Amino acid sequence: MPEKLIFGFYIFTLSIFVGYQIISKVPALLHTPLMSATNAISGISLVASLVVAGGKYGHLSTMLGTIAVASATINVVGGFLITDRMLKMFKKGPKS
Amino acid sequence: MNLILLSVSYFLASVLFVLGLSGLTKPKTARRGVGLAGVGMLLAVLATLLHQDIITYQWIIIGLIVGTLIGIPMGLWIPMTKMPERIALSHAFGGLAVALVGIAKYWSHLHVDGELSKFFMGAIGFEVVLGSLTFTGSLMAFGKLQGVISGKPMTFKGQNQFNFLIVVSSLVLLVYLVFHPHLSTAFFVMACLGFCLGIFLVLPIGGADMPVVICLLNSYAGLAAAAAGFALDNNVLIICGALDGGSGFLLAMLMSRAMNRSFRNVLFGAFGGEVGGDQVATQNKPILQFAPEDVMEYLQGSSSVVIVPGYGMAVAQAQHAVRELHELLEKNGTEVRYAIHPVAGRMPGHMNVLLAEANIPYEKLIEMDEINPDLPKVDACIVLGANDVVNPSARDDPKSSIYGMPIINADAARMVFVVKRSMASGFAGIDNPLFYKDNTRMVFGDAKAVLQNIVSKLKEAA
Structure with missing residues (x-):
C-alpha cells in the first residue's frame, strides 16, 4: 500500500508542476475558457461514476452512481460545448 | 486484455488533456486544444464502458442520457x-x-x-x-x-x-x-x-x-x-x-x-457591501454631468478612446451596443481600445468573453499593466459599469480600505466619462473620488441605453 501512495503522489506532484507551467502561460484573455475547459476535463470523474453505477455493489451504490454519472456527464457535455462556443468567438481583427 | 486497453486509453487521455491545456496558451490554438481534450475524454469514457466490473448498463445509460439532456442546453444556450x-x-x-x-x-x-x-x-x-x-x-x-x-x-x-x-x-x-x-x-x-x-x-x-x-x-x-x-x-x-x-x-x-x-x-474578512468608514459625504460634493449628445460631440473630436468595462456592462448586456459605438468611432478614424482589469466582472476573463461575443477583435482588449502607461495620451476614457477598478483611492489614499489594489488609471485620460445608473457606491461600498475630478463627466443611465443614445446621435451627425 505505501508504494501505491508514493506512486500516486509522484503523479500528483508532477501533474501540479506541469499544470502550473502551462496555466501560468494562459493569457488573462482566455481565463474564462480556461476555467470552463478545466471544468470539462475534471468531468473525468465520470469514469469512476460509471464503474459505481454499473457495478454490482448494491442498490445504494447504483443509485448514487447514477446521479454521479448524470452530474459528471453534465460537466463533460456542457463543459466542452460551452468552451468551444466561447473560443469560437475570439477573433482577430482585420489587419491594420 | 481489457485492463491493458483501459490503462493505455487512460494514458492517452492524460496526454491529450495536457496537450489540450497547452493549446489554451494562445487564442489561435485554443480551439484545437479543447478539441484534443474532448477526444481524450471520449477515449477514456469508451474504454471504461468495457471495464470488467460493469455488469449492467441500464443505469449508466439513464445517467448518461439525463446528463446529456441537461448538459447540452447548459453548453449551448446559456448567455x-x-x-x-x-x-x-x-x-x-x-x-x-x-x-x-x-x-x-x-x-x-x-x-x-x-x-x-x-x-x-x-x-x-x-x-x-x-x-x-x-x-x-x-x-x-x-x-x-x-x-x-x-x-x-x-x-x-x-x-x-x-x-x-x-x-x-x-x-x-x-x-x-x-x-x-x-x-x-x-x-x-x-x-x-x-x-x-x-x-x-x-x-x-x-x-x-x-x-x-x-x-x-x-x-x-x-x-x-x-x-x-x-x-x-x-x-x-x-x-x-x-x-x-x-x-x-x-x-x-x-x-x-x-x-x-x-x-x-x-x-x-467579510468585505464589501456594508458602509465602512471612508464614504460619508457622497451627496454633497459637486459633480459635472454630461448628456449623451455632449459625449457624442466630444468623441467625434477624439483620436483615441479607451473603454473600461465592468460588471455593470454585463448586467446591462451592453456589449453589442459597445461594438456599434466601436465601429462608428473607428470609421471616424478614432482608435478604440479596451482596458481590462483582472477582476472586472464576476470571474476571471469575464469581460474578454463578453466583448469577444460582440465581435470585438481580441487584440483590442488590453491588460491593465499594458494600458496604464498609455492612458495620459488618451483623449477619452469611458468607464462603463466599472467602479472600484478605477477608484483612485486605491492608489492615493492610504486610509481607504482598498488602498494598494492595482487600478486602471482612468483619471489620467484627458477626459473621463463615467456611465453609471446613479451615484450609488460600488460593490466595495466605497466612495470614488474619480467622480468629482475636473476632467470627469458623469453620464447617468443604464449602460446599454446610454450607449445606444450616443450611437444614434453619432449616426444623425454623420
Missing part, C-alpha cells in the same frame, strides 16, 4: 453574461459527482468487499469532505450571483470560530475513521459536516469577491477528484484533479493579487 453562474453550477455538479462516488465506494467496501485499508479510508475521507463542500459552496456562490441569496456578506458573531470548529471536527472524524473505518455513523456525520462547511464558508463572502471564490471552488473540485483518484487507484483522475486543482488555485492567487488582498482576508 455569455451568465458565465459566472454557469461555472459555479458546474463546480457544484463536479463536487456532487465526486462526493457521491466516495460515499458509494465507502458503502460498498463496508458491506460488499469488507476491506477498508487506512490509505483507502483517508483518501475517501478527503474526497467526500472536499466534494461535498464544493457542492454546497458552489450552490451558495450560484445563489449569490443569481441574486437568489443576497450578494452582501452575511455574518454572525463568532462566525470564523464556528467555521474553524466545523473544519477541525471533520478532520478529527476523518482521522478517527482511518483507524476505525467501520464506524459508518462517523462517516456520514463527516459527510454532513462537509456539506455544512460549504454553506458557511461562502455565506460571509461578498459579491465583488466572487472571482476568488469561484477559482477556489474550482480548485477544491479538482482536489476532490484527485483524492478520488488516490482512493480508486486511478491515475487519470489524479492527473486531471491535479491540473484542475492547480489551475483553480493559480487563478485564485492572480485574482486576489489583483485586489491586493490575501486569501485569508477574502475568506474571513
Whole structure:
C-alpha cells in the first residue's frame, strides 16, 4: 500500500508542476475558457461514476452512481460545448 | 486484455488533456486544444464502458442520457453574461459527482468487499469532505450571483470560530475513521459536516469577491477528484484533479493579487457591501454631468478612446451596443481600445468573453499593466459599469480600505466619462473620488441605453 501512495503522489506532484507551467502561460484573455475547459476535463470523474453505477455493489451504490454519472456527464457535455462556443468567438481583427 | 486497453486509453487521455491545456496558451490554438481534450475524454469514457466490473448498463445509460439532456442546453444556450453562474453550477455538479462516488465506494467496501485499508479510508475521507463542500459552496456562490441569496456578506458573531470548529471536527472524524473505518455513523456525520462547511464558508463572502471564490471552488473540485483518484487507484483522475486543482488555485492567487488582498482576508474578512468608514459625504460634493449628445460631440473630436468595462456592462448586456459605438468611432478614424482589469466582472476573463461575443477583435482588449502607461495620451476614457477598478483611492489614499489594489488609471485620460445608473457606491461600498475630478463627466443611465443614445446621435451627425 505505501508504494501505491508514493506512486500516486509522484503523479500528483508532477501533474501540479506541469499544470502550473502551462496555466501560468494562459493569457488573462482566455481565463474564462480556461476555467470552463478545466471544468470539462475534471468531468473525468465520470469514469469512476460509471464503474459505481454499473457495478454490482448494491442498490445504494447504483443509485448514487447514477446521479454521479448524470452530474459528471453534465460537466463533460456542457463543459466542452460551452468552451468551444466561447473560443469560437475570439477573433482577430482585420489587419491594420 | 481489457485492463491493458483501459490503462493505455487512460494514458492517452492524460496526454491529450495536457496537450489540450497547452493549446489554451494562445487564442489561435485554443480551439484545437479543447478539441484534443474532448477526444481524450471520449477515449477514456469508451474504454471504461468495457471495464470488467460493469455488469449492467441500464443505469449508466439513464445517467448518461439525463446528463446529456441537461448538459447540452447548459453548453449551448446559456448567455455569455451568465458565465459566472454557469461555472459555479458546474463546480457544484463536479463536487456532487465526486462526493457521491466516495460515499458509494465507502458503502460498498463496508458491506460488499469488507476491506477498508487506512490509505483507502483517508483518501475517501478527503474526497467526500472536499466534494461535498464544493457542492454546497458552489450552490451558495450560484445563489449569490443569481441574486437568489443576497450578494452582501452575511455574518454572525463568532462566525470564523464556528467555521474553524466545523473544519477541525471533520478532520478529527476523518482521522478517527482511518483507524476505525467501520464506524459508518462517523462517516456520514463527516459527510454532513462537509456539506455544512460549504454553506458557511461562502455565506460571509461578498459579491465583488466572487472571482476568488469561484477559482477556489474550482480548485477544491479538482482536489476532490484527485483524492478520488488516490482512493480508486486511478491515475487519470489524479492527473486531471491535479491540473484542475492547480489551475483553480493559480487563478485564485492572480485574482486576489489583483485586489491586493490575501486569501485569508477574502475568506474571513467579510468585505464589501456594508458602509465602512471612508464614504460619508457622497451627496454633497459637486459633480459635472454630461448628456449623451455632449459625449457624442466630444468623441467625434477624439483620436483615441479607451473603454473600461465592468460588471455593470454585463448586467446591462451592453456589449453589442459597445461594438456599434466601436465601429462608428473607428470609421471616424478614432482608435478604440479596451482596458481590462483582472477582476472586472464576476470571474476571471469575464469581460474578454463578453466583448469577444460582440465581435470585438481580441487584440483590442488590453491588460491593465499594458494600458496604464498609455492612458495620459488618451483623449477619452469611458468607464462603463466599472467602479472600484478605477477608484483612485486605491492608489492615493492610504486610509481607504482598498488602498494598494492595482487600478486602471482612468483619471489620467484627458477626459473621463463615467456611465453609471446613479451615484450609488460600488460593490466595495466605497466612495470614488474619480467622480468629482475636473476632467470627469458623469453620464447617468443604464449602460446599454446610454450607449445606444450616443450611437444614434453619432449616426444623425454623420
